[in-house]
Amino acid sequence: MKISTQFDSGSIEVVSAERFDDIQLKIRADNASEFTQWFHFRLQGAAYQPCVMRFLNTGETAYPAGWEDYNLCASYDRVNWFRVPASYDGNIMTVEHTPLANSVYYAYFEPYGWERHLDLIGEAQGSGLCQVTDLGTTIDGRDINLLTVGHEVSSDLKIWVIARQHPGETMAEWFAEGLLRRLLDWQDPISRILLEHATFYIVPNMNPDGSVRGNLRTNAAGANLNREWLSPSLERSPEVYCVQAKMRETGVDLFLDIHGDEAIPYVFVAGTEGVPGYSERIAELESAFKHHLELASPDFQDEQGYDKDKPGEANLSMATAWVGHTFDCLAYTLEMPFKDNANLPDDDYGWNGQRSLRLGEAMLNPIYAVLERLRAQQR
Incomplete structure (x- = not known):
């Protein structure tokens, strides 16, 4: 399993990615300010694995209310984006998703490259x-x-x-x-x-x-x-x-x-x-x-x-x-x-x-x- 961000608008911090059912992430701040909300990353090697991703600092981001009733965006080909259900307890956003391919992208909103x-x-x-x-x-x-x-x-x-x-x-x-x-x-x-x-x-x-x-x-x-x-x-x-x-x-x-x-x-x-x-x-x-x-x-x-x-x-x-x-x-x-x-x-x-x-x-x-x-x- 691999998580990467070295591409246009890529952004996430990986805390732990050792287990499919316990992927721990943090949303990274803007490069020269404290604004924290955007994320965009690629997950590889998890096809057909029930993945559980926890965004540990969503309660501390710039707009915590933005995570209420929010579902994140996902795509296999970077052209067709769909929503993946998420839950938010006021501190951590949790996403449960089983990718249908070995390469999948997740983003806060559909990117415009x-x-x-x-x-x-x-x-x-x-x-x-x-x-x-x-x-x-x-x-x-x-x-x-x-x-x-x-x-x-x-x-x-x-x-x-x-x-x-x-x-x-x-x-x-x-x-x-x-x-x-x-x-x-x-x-x-x-x-x-x-x-x-x-x-x-x-x-x-x-x-x-x-x-x-x-x-x-x-x-x-x-x-x-x-x-x-x-x-x-x-x-x-x-x-x-x-x-x-x-x-x-x-x-x-x-x-x-x-x-x-x-x-x-x-x-x-x-x-x-x-x-x-x-x-x-x-x-x-x-x-x-x-x-x-x-x-x-x-x-x-x-x-x-x-x-x-x-x-x-x-x-x-x-x-x-x-x-x-x-x-x-x-x-x-x-x-x-x-x-x-x-x-x-x-x-x-x-x-x-x-x-x-x-x-x-x-x-x-x-x-x-x-x-x-x-x-x-x-x-």
Whole structure:
């Protein structure tokens, strides 16, 4: 029996792997911070053996509530992922699974690999509708790429979508892939009409270093990028610094920041109610956007989610608050579950990459619905 992690986003600590019925593991912290939640490892040599895996420190991780009613992800081929039942007693998560092959992968959520990320960029560029721009370089030397879809004329509305500020929230890049694929489909009438009036600026992976390193929440320097928007730096958070600079150059009329939530088993959004200058115009846009997203995807709901910020109490170091305040625009954080959507549960797959991708496709509908009202002078 062998457990390994030396691959893209691999992460686990092996305490003991001497017996199939007593595999003891610990979830490893991000490389330069104390955030602990993401895992991704390969188990070999255990075909048809009743394995019992105990994750000894789940009660001490960043989001202990994330393990309640959680089932982990598994795959034999790294393409098709399914859920394996788990139990959690408040301290230790226990997984009982009999692999049907000698090589099986387990992960906190269905991974989105760096090679797939590069393939997505290449495919988008090959469509003839997308320009790839290098905004800068991460601490580990990886590219910070922006995908621009549209005519880039001054009259265009500027729609920004960023994903995966927190690298372990891989559902965010699955979402970005779905949105991008539909946007580049010239046979789709909504895509065509959107691109007649808007230019899309999409960053499918805001945190390349953290993604490859197997971090949950931070980049190579230990920075939580979604707390860096007030004062990013090239030394600590070049990803935010470079994206912010481009935003100031283009302007922003609509902003979406795509995430995953560890504990809440629903799809929901968080807006900008707490920013200075929050207006009735933005409130009306938010309501219209949510209404049309509910129509476009039954996976979305607006009853469960985060508490709304009180007026003037928004944290402007977070992307949605900073962008909404800086550009006086409609701005939303979209959250998807690590567990399952409790409104539409799927025992075999839970919430997964394909469901995230489909939600990304559906997102074009509410964007289209509010398009003509995004700028105050266009009302």
